[in-house]
Amino acid sequence: MTSKETDIKVSRVAGEDSSWRRAFRAFYADCPRADRSGVDHAYFAAWTGKRLAGHSEVYFDGGRWVLDGLRVAAEFRERGIAKRLTAARIRYAIGRGAKEVWYACDDGNLVTICCHLRFGFKKVCPAGHSCNAATAHWYRLKVTKKLLKELDGVSPA
Numbered sequence: 001m002t003s004k005e006t007d008i009k010v011s012r013v014a015g016e017d018s019s020w021r022r023a024f025r026a027f028y029a030d031c032p033r034a035d036r037s038g039v040d041h042a043y044f045a046a047w048t049g050k051r052l053a054g055h056s057e058v059y060f061d062g063g064r065w066v067l068d069g070l071r072v073a074a075e076f077r078e079r080g081i082a083k084r085l086t087a088a089r090i091r092y093a094i095g096r097g098a099k100e101v102w103y104a105c106d107d108g109n110l111v112t113i114c115c116h117l118r119f120g121f122k123k124v125c126p127a128g129h130s131c132n133a134a135t136a137h138w139y140r141l142k143v144t145k146k147l148l149k150e151l152d153g154v155s156p157a
């Protein structure tokens with residue numbers, strides 16, 4: 001790990017206070033996020049000082065823990081930040097009892113798909129959904145001993 005990577009701290013957003021809320025709105029100004037306040041949820045951010053380098057969310061809805069909103073600022077990409085944010089959210093869901101974790105994405109979002117497939121997400125069509133090439137697709141990650149071992153290898157903070 002380079003010294004630049006260790007300067008980036010990945011942590012759960014505690015309190016969701018007004019300064020975080022301002023940074024959050026600015027970070028997603030071009031793709032506003034759904035309001036998660038009505039469901040069990042957690043945000044995980046990558047900080048460089050007081051500046052957001054990356055951000056992501058995990059929420060529980062319809063009986064599923066779902067990862068969403070993964071974004072890393074362009075100048076911080078390809079340094080493993082998305083991987084750390086994803087590992088942190090998977091760990092959080094597991095800590096809350098998840099036996100599987102879900103993620104939905106259009107087929108065209110190849111970089112994001114790569115980022116999730118590396119953890120072992122597999123494309124599935126959940127019961128009650130009708131998936132085709134034009135719809136968002138769901139990916140499921142089963143919590144296994146192999147996954148837990150792999151998560152141990154990803155720097156937590």
Ligand SMILES: CC(C)(COP(=O)(O)OP(=O)(O)OC[C@H]1O[C@@H](n2cnc3c(N)ncnc32)[C@H](O)[C@@H]1OP(=O)(O)O)[C@@H](O)C(=O)NCCC(=O)NCCS
Pocket residue numbers: 028031069070071072073076077078079080081082083084111112114115116118
């Ligand atoms: C997708 C995204 C989150 C990846 O962030 P990142 O910090 O650069 O990703 P990482 O460095 O952690 O890489 C994780 C994995 O993604 C893949 N990946 C990342 N960048 C890639 C690229 N440019 N090309 C191909 N694969 C790539 C790699 O498979 C990598 O796995 P590896 O470590 O096994 O090689 C980032 O590119 C992004 O934010 N894109 C815009 C997403 C967006 O704005 N979405 C809208 C949200 S509202």
